[in-house]
Amino acid sequence: MSATSTLAMTHFVTLADTFDKDKVTPGVLGFIVFAVIGGAVWLLMKSMNKHMRSVDFEETPEDGEAGTAATAPRTSKAPEPKTS
Numbered sequence: 001m002s003a004t005s006t007l008a009m010t011h012f013v014t015l016a017d018t019f020d021k022d023k024v025t026p027g028v029l030g031f032i033v034f035a036v037i038g039g040a041v042w043l044l045m046k047s048m049n050k051h052m053r054s055v056d057f058e059e060t061p062e063d064g065e066a067g068t069a070a071t072a073p074r075t076s077k078a079p080e081p082k083t084s
Contacts, residue, residue: 026034
């Protein structure tokens, strides 16, 4: 180790001793990060709700249920092949 790294390590060790381990809090930076994450989640939920409202989904009835969709005949026919 060089003399500058040893001097830096002793400086950081004395700086670390001044903190009270029982009173360490996240501070302003922690609040800002938490607020940004909360805002991003809110925007994502708002966007998801907008996209989910635009989905047009009609559920088909199950086999055991009587429904008109499953038993109704098809009205559109496939074109019949030409015989020449």
